[in-house]
Amino acid sequence: MSTTTRKPAKSAAPSRVDVRKTYKLYIGGKFPRSESGRSYEVFSTGRSPKFLANAAQGSRKDARDAVVAARKAQSGWAGATAYNRGQVLYRVAEVMESRRSQFVAEVQAAEGLTAARAEANVSAAIDRWVWYAGWSDKFAQVLGGANPVAGPFFNLSSPEPTGVVAALAPQGSSLLGLVSVVAPIIVSGNTAVVLASQERPVPAITLAEALATSDVPGGVVNLITGVTSEVAPWLASHRDVNAIDLTGAADAPDVVWGDLERAAADNLKRVLRPAGSGVTAVEPDFTAEPGLERLEAFLETKTVWHPKGI
Amino acid sequence: MPTFEYAPAPESRSVVDIKSSYGLFIDGEFVDSRGGTPFKTISPATEEVLAEVSEASEDDVDRAVAAARTAYRSWSRLTGADRGKYLFRIARIMQERAREFAVLESLDNGKPIKESRDVDVPIAAAHFFYHAGWADKLAYASLGDNPRPHGVVGQVIPWNFPLLMLAWKIAPALATGNTVVLKPAETTPLTALLFAEVCQQADLPPGVVNIITGAGTTGQALVGHEGVDKVAFTGSTAVGKAIARTIAGSRKKATLELGGKAANIVFDDAPLDQAVEGIVNGIFFNQGHVCCAGSRLLVQESIAEEVEAKLKARLATLRVGDPLDKNTDIGAINSREQLDRINTLVKVGEEEGAVRWAPECELPANGFWFRPTVFTGVSQTHRIAQEEIFGPVLSVLTFRTPGEAVAKANNTPYGLSAGIWTEKGSRILWMADQLKAGVVWANTFNKFDPASPFGGYKESGYGREGGRHGLSAYVTTGATK
Secondary structure: OOOOOOOOOOOOOOOOOOOOOOOOOEEOOEOOOOOOOOEEEEEOOOOOOOEEEEEEOOOHHHHHHHHHHHHHHHHHHHHOOHHHHHHHHHHHHHHHHHOHHHHHHHHHHHHOOOHHHHHHHHHHHHHHHHHHHHHOOOHHHHHOEEOOOOOOEEEEEEEEEOOEEEEEOOOOOOOHHHHHHHHHHHOOOOEEEEEOOOOOOHHHHHHHHHHHOOOOOOOOEEEEOOOHHHHHHHHHHOOOOOEEEOHHHOOOOOOOHHHHHHHHHHHOOEEEOOEOOOOOOEOOOOOOOOOOHHHHHOEEEEEEEEEOOO | OOOOOOOOOEOOOOOOOOOOEEOEEEOOEEEOOOOOOOEEEEOOOOOOEEEEEOOOOHHHHHHHHHHHHHHHHHHOOOOHHHHHHHHHHHHHHHHHOHHHHHHHHHHHHOOOHHHHHHHHHHHHHHHHHHHHHHOOOHHHOOOOOOOEEOOEEEEEOOOOOHHHHHHHHHHHHHHOOOEEEEEOOOOOOHHHHHHHHHHHHOOOOOOOEEEOOOOHHHHHHHHHOOOOOEEEEEOOHHHHHHHHHHHOOOOOEEEEEOOOOOEEEEOOOOOHHHHHHHHHHHHHHHHHOOOOOOOEEEEEHHHHHHHHHHHHHHHOOOOEOOOOEOOOOEOOOOOHHHHHHHHHHHHHHHHOOOEEEOOOOOOOOOOOOOOOEEEEOOOOOOHHHHOOOOOOEEEEEEEOOHHHHHHHHHOOOOOOEEEEEOOOHHHHHHHHHHOOOOEEEEOOOOOOOOOOOEOOOHHHEEOOEOHHHHHHOOEEOOOOO
16 A cells, blocks of 8 residues: 555564564454455654554444444443443453553554653553443442432432444544543443544554453454544444544544534434534543543433332 | 213413513513514414514524623522522422413413423422522532533423423523523413513522523524523424534533333233323323323233223223313314324324224314324334324334333334333333333333433433433533633
């Protein structure tokens, strides 16, 4: 696809030729290539960008397949106990910790950070899973409860997952931002179709590998790499998507978040708008404690009434 | 079943004093419209003209929003306790003038006086009383850090519960420190205009509540107005989607309370006489002009014939007629337009092969009326099983297993409410978990309370009204920008 030429690395004769990875999508617990057969070159951030990978360039069909996988997984994931979901999210943190050096190297390359800042970023991303893991069996008590109605009725409001949530992962914060978007979606029992940062997809693919080995059921998180402006409109207008997180619209080339929100109105998706003011979208600071706003954005309140009597 | 003859028992109209024409309520007083074309509001039971009402023009919308903006500066700085006291005053005045509100509502809307008197008006007053108490306790409501108002709220409400929807909208908005521009439906503006008088009696600061009358064009101007920070709408899903598109790409917040096609599910172990009452209440309350109406009856196959027979016997006793008669069960259809829509869909139901049944009953010569109607032999693909009719028309479907009941109940783009009738507790809880609906009534139906969140899943809209959850739609949280 590109004609960029690369010089062979100048180093002492390597003791062995390393085995490089093919970077693929993550859909329904499997790692397919894009059905379109396309890929695009990904480079590091910094003064002299270095070739990192040929990432799969996901298509409309890939996005639709991902929605089908997410829908199929949704009732099972929502039906798991909150304790179980908490343990699964905690397991993601454990698995990330065990691949920590890989994440640090990839975040450093993707975002052009110092080693120390990349370390801090990865630590925060792992800790964010731990934070949300603990919320799984607590938010329902915090956000729901008994309602004292004026009559002889038992009346209880409980939060439930909205369903299938599409998410534009942040363009800048390739791992911490991604985790900060995905964890609050799935902790309550939603399933997710995530568009990774367009130019920084490598940490996302590695996260998918961590998810695949963390007891997260296939289809709960589906991850598509590619061109955000190409795939996002199909997710925004998809009739079987219940909500969309537009956080990653900030700094995404050729993406107007208002257009995506307008398309989302076709089936009244719940929309989490990007941060910023007016039409300007900015990427939020993901190092701050998240609060409950993201978790609440993808919940429905169900209220059940029953008469009391003898 | 014995039948009883009832002598007419009309509620007196003398308690209301309807003016021949009304202005717009802007900045604390009634003013003339600038350029709007006045329109008439009629009694749907007699087609008698009740009053002439102003149509708010774009200019008027500007004025109302400006008044709300000016009032916001001081209203939002008032202590919560003082805001609460105004709301308590309003609640009390509504209770004092309850009969007046009830008669006016039944005249303008066509609903039976027993419903406006026992449901609409008391619950409307209760909403103000409930939210009054929140005004100085927002910091305890777990809404997030530093909860504060959005600013000016634009609210558009429907004709099915005119005063009650006004209360659902205005009470939480004011309690949280917002100011309001509200547009009632064009066929039912009178109780909102009477409410404006209540605001005057309560000495509510001018501009905190502005009531502008008009139709869809006025509503669009309000929703799209750049001075409006938050939109709250109750009405059809089609208009709800249009509003969502209008505000897309802006920072305007919205809550949308839209249509429904609720399943009322009756299992073979249900207490059938109670269930039949619940079915009747579910679809014939307020002539079926209810977004959460139980318009699809899902009855377990083994008891379908028995339930059908009981239902028909019960329907034969319903009294259709004068909304002001205290014995009336079913009043007038709110407008000719709505009656046409009901007739159209009922015709489609017959053409698609469902079996139509309605009891014999005499209908008044004038006004808009529709007999309580039941369709049997309905399948899921029929339009009368998919589309909201918003009238006294019930579609009956059957099921065999709880799983099938859930699948059929959820097979709709809507998700506002659902009903479950069974004596088995574990089944109620399992069903309640499975149903994609914001409100689930088990062994009851159509219950509302200010403390109980109301609102839908999927295309029934988003946001909740009522309770702690309803407050959150009217505040923003987090660090001050």
